[in-house]
Amino acid sequence: MIDVTLYLLIPVITGTVLYLSNSHHVRRLALLVHFGLFAAAVQGFVYVKTHGAFVTSLGQWGAQVGIYMRVDMLSMTLLMLTAFMFAMMLLYEYNSTHTNQLYLFLFMVLQALVSAIFLSNDLFNIFVLIEVATITVAILIMFKQDRQSVYDGIVYMLVNIVAMNLFLFGVAFMYRTFGVLDMHAIGSKMHQIQNPVALIIPYSLMITAVALKSAIMPLFSWLPKAHGTPSAPSAVSAILSGLYVKTGVYLFVRINAMFAGTLDTWQFFLMVGFITAVIGFLLAISQKDIKLILAYHTISQIGLIMVGLNYPTDYAFWGGVYHILNHAFFKSTLFLGAGIVIDVYGTRNIWEIKGVFRKMPAVALASIMAVLGITGAPFFNGSISKYLIQSGTSGSVVEWGILLINLGTIISFIKYSTIFFGSSPADCQSRSQVDPWKKLSLLVMGAMCLIGGIWGQELIGLLFDQVMTIGVMTQLEKSVTYAITLVAGFVIYKQFVLKTNLFYKLSLFELDFNGICLSLTGFMVAMMVWLRVFVV
Amino acid sequence: MSKHSNLLSMIVGLLYPFILLVSFYVILNGHQSPGGGFQGGAMMSCVFMSRYLVNSKVLVGFDYFQAVEKLAFVLAVSVALLFFIFGLNQAYPQLRETYMVAMNALIALKVCCGLSLVFFRFVFFESR
Amino acid sequence: MDKLNGETVSILLFFVGLYGVVSRRNIIKSVISIIVMETAIILFFLTIHFQEGSVPPIGENLSGAVADPLPQALMITTIVIGIAITAVALVMANSVYHKYGTSNWRELMIKRREDDHD
Numbered sequence A: 001m002i003d004v005t006l007y008l009l010i011p012v013i014t015g016t017v018l019y020l021s022n023s024h025h026v027r028r029l030a031l032l033v034h035f036g037l038f039a040a041a042v043q044g045f046v047y048v049k050t051h052g053a054f055v056t057s058l059g060q061w062g063a064q065v066g067i068y069m070r071v072d073m074l075s076m077t078l079l080m081l082t083a084f085m086f087a088m089m090l091l092y093e094y095n096s097t098h099t100n101q102l103y104l105f106l107f108m109v110l111q112a113l114v115s116a117i118f119l120s121n122d123l124f125n126i127f128v129l130i131e132v133a134t135i136t137v138a139i140l141i142m143f144k145q146d147r148q149s150v151y152d153g154i155v156y157m158l159v160n161i162v163a164m165n166l167f168l169f170g171v172a173f174m175y176r177t178f179g180v181l182d183m184h185a186i187g188s189k190m191h192q193i194q195n196p197v198a199l200i201i202p203y204s205l206m207i208t209a210v211a212l213k214s215a216i217m218p219l220f221s222w223l224p225k226a227h228g229t230p231s232a233p234s235a236v237s238a239i240l241s242g243l244y245v246k247t248g249v250y251l252f253v254r255i256n257a258m259f260a261g262t263l264d265t266w267q268f269f270l271m272v273g274f275i276t277a278v279i280g281f282l283l284a285i286s287q288k289d290i291k292l293i294l295a296y297h298t299i300s301q302i303g304l305i306m307v308g309l310n311y312p313t314d315y316a317f318w319g320g321v322y323h324i325l326n327h328a329f330f331k332s333t334l335f336l337g338a339g340i341v342i343d344v345y346g347t348r349n350i351w352e353i354k355g356v357f358r359k360m361p362a363v364a365l366a367s368i369m370a371v372l373g374i375t376g377a378p379f380f381n382g383s384i385s386k387y388l389i390q391s392g393t394s395g396s397v398v399e400w401g402i403l404l405i406n407l408g409t410i411i412s413f414i415k416y417s418t419i420f421f422g423s424s425p426a427d428c429q430s431r432s433q434v435d436p437w438k439k440l441s442l443l444v445m446g447a448m449c450l451i452g453g454i455w456g457q458e459l460i461g462l463l464f465d466q467v468m469t470i471g472v473m474t475q476l477e478k479s480v481t482y483a484i485t486l487v488a489g490f491v492i493y494k495q496f497v498l499k500t501n502l503f504y505k506l507s508l509f510e511l512d513f514n515g516i517c518l519s520l521t522g523f524m525v526a527m528m529v530w531l532r533v534f535v536v
Numbered sequence B: 001m002s003k004h005s006n007l008l009s010m011i012v013g014l015l016y017p018f019i020l021l022v023s024f025y026v027i028l029n030g031h032q033s034p035g036g037g038f039q040g041g042a043m044m045s046c047v048f049m050s051r052y053l054v055n056s057k058v059l060v061g062f063d064y065f066q067a068v069e070k071l072a073f074v075l076a077v078s079v080a081l082l083f084f085i086f087g088l089n090q091a092y093p094q095l096r097e098t099y100m101v102a103m104n105a106l107i108a109l110k111v112c113c114g115l116s117l118v119f120f121r122f123v124f125f126e127s128r
Numbered sequence C: 001m002d003k004l005n006g007e008t009v010s011i012l013l014f015f016v017g018l019y020g021v022v023s024r025r026n027i028i029k030s031v032i033s034i035i036v037m038e039t040a041i042i043l044f045f046l047t048i049h050f051q052e053g054s055v056p057p058i059g060e061n062l063s064g065a066v067a068d069p070l071p072q073a074l075m076i077t078t079i080v081i082g083i084a085i086t087a088v089a090l091v092m093a094n095s096v097y098h099k100y101g102t103s104n105w106r107e108l109m110i111k112r113r114e115d116d117h118d
Helices: A005-018 A022-050 A073-092 A101-119 A123-141 A148-179 A183-192 A198-213 A222-227 A236-257 A266-285 A290-310 A314-345 A361-375 A382-392 A397-417 A436-453 A456-464 A472-497 A502-506 A515-536 B004-030 B037-054 B062-085 B091-127 C007-021 C029-045 C069-100 C106-117
Strands: A054-058 A067-071
Touching: A005 A022, A005 A073, A005 A101, A022 A073, A054 A456, A067 A073, A067 A101, A067 A183, A067 A502, A073 A101, A073 A236, A073 A314, A073 A436, A073 A456, A101 A123, A101 A236, A123 A236, A123 A266, A123 C069, A148 A183, A148 A198, A148 A222, A148 A290, A148 A515, A148 C029, A148 C069, A148 C106, A183 A236, A183 A502, A198 A236, A198 A515, A222 A236, A222 A290, A236 A290, A236 A314, A266 A290, A266 A397, A266 A515, A290 A382, A290 A397, A314 A382, A314 A436, A314 A456, A361 A382, A361 A397, A361 A436, A382 A397, A382 A436, A397 A472, A436 A456, A515 B004, A515 C007, A515 C106, B004 B037, B004 B091, B037 B091, B062 B091, B091 C069, C007 C029, C029 C069, C069 C106
Parallel strands: none
Antiparallel strands: A054 A067
16 A cells, blocks of 8 residues: 555656656656556555545644545545556557657646545645646647637636636635635534525535536536647547546535535536536537537536436446546547547548548547447446436436436437448548557557446446446346437437538537636526525 | 836836845744745845836846756755755754755745746747 | 725625626736736635734744634745736737737637638
8 A cells, every 4th residue: 555645746756757858768667657556546445445544644733734635435446547547648648759748747747636636635735736737737738839729728727717716715715614624624513503504605606616627507618629629639638528527526526525414405416417418418419520529528428427426316326426437438538539530531520531440440449339338338338337327316307317318428429420431532541550559548448448348237346335236137128228229319310410400500609708707607696596595 | 118217227226235135034034924935035036027127128147047946946855855854853953943044045046036037038038 | 894804805806806807808807807816815814813913823832812824824825826827827818819819808709710610
């Protein structure tokens, strides 16, 4: 069991060494070190599972005074995911000649910051880490400094800074009421508050900031531009969509756990999550740029995760958490594959790209595995997490909502899969040479989708201590449901989507910076009104 | 500002020693009263900024600033690591005050050079 | 005048900054509004538990009311973060101005959308 601060120090040291020298040996060493870090994370997870949650402190101050890092099952799972994803990204970038040293340094610093966010227990610590991470991610997005990415980078950064200012103001109110900034300590003292009306303002300020970071309705306008910007390196888009937006969801879980029992807002976020999922896939269907389809679809999946996390049964909650892991695998595979396709074909328009399966079979195979995973095909991991969420919400009207979200997902990925079939334009018929390291990392991540599905029950028991039996009858039933939804989606796509102009009009909907800030203020006011009227 | 005013240069020039004196006081008393390394360093960089503001044709040695900043950072990190790894914190309690003053001074030097470099980069390179 | 202490002033200042971010269309004015919001938060943190005649928390065996040292330490960090954010935001704003020729958010969005349709 290694010291927890090593998860933060090792990436920074690796980044510094990679910044100073860019030779092949150094890259090989960095890759080995990161796989070692992933192995250490797995061992740490086993330790936490057997010994229970523990805290480490920085400095020798006592409880409730010093800075603590709390390690429990949820944070250790996400830490394993972080170590694995960044090791895969280093494998992807192993042979790239265009990645210069500053880019790798910033990438490693991002790993340290994301790991620290998953470990931290102190509200002000979270503020500092997210601010530094915002600057790092904005620089990574606008790394190539061309016209479009500069605009996307500045909108992303300023919107997140405004949200973090709201967060810090909420933290100031919490400090005024409680006198400590440690999340666990505040959670244990929460029952002593006699008048919960005083907590409405800090809760709505903090939850608005966290809601912006997890891109739920109506605060998601920064996400498609930031994740699907034309010239961002595909590893950056993969990490952002797979991992970084999940820090917002993780903070949402932690802050709700801090206020549990005094302010319960799960109905509000259930509705908001459902609306997010529906609007997400409607906007995804109306795009014609492949990276934007994937980015808008992330919003839809985050809505599904929110629905899972907020429904009061255990199955739905852990289904939502398992979907966080699965979504990281699918989305990053798809983004990396889309990056390779764009490089080879030279265009981003979905109507112009055809015949990927014949041209680059390995890339197409990995992407198809990810598509099957994300739509919930049987034996893939997406079906396990969606089944968990569905069985958690069974018997209520929410279950029909989840079926609708699944249908929308299938339609958007039918649209995306048109790039695989057909034949490519006549001048580039032959097979393209794709870097073998990129193919290897894509195939490994695609295989994780398959593995997560076949051994899904064992994984859930191992990671979350939930017992779930999926017998043969349920598998057959799920396959039938999947086949019916697939056919329905195909029919709707051919008849309805391709023939109407409605979706093109939807794709023109966009908010500028002032609009996003106005929606932030509106969300905060709506949260305050909801709390005052319905909860307290 | 095409012609710089001699009067303004002279009077602001008279102020430089006082600004430096106040900033040294803030740095050296950082462990006993409000203040410290960052605040003193920010005040020291006011000298360089005001020197540019009264006379826009001043020459600035960027290499010196960058070299001093990097040296101060390396020294600050290594002094902190040495002090704690060798356990001098427990072994020689009377050295703690010297350690605090030294760290304050090094941080102030780094902050002064850093802020001046940010200011001069905006002024000289961003206005293409 | 009893209610006009640091906390109420800082709350008013925070909402002035929020109004500026929502309604002003120039990039530089948005950056200034963000700085105003941060200053308001710093003022709020520092005047949370203010008492007349409290001594600075330096030294041992202090008697009487002692000022709270935690917000002071946290606010130094916040001020430094504010400086870094301002510097990076201004460099980005400069870069956007040179690439697009305008510093108005509405016109920037229109020009960006035209880039997409090419």
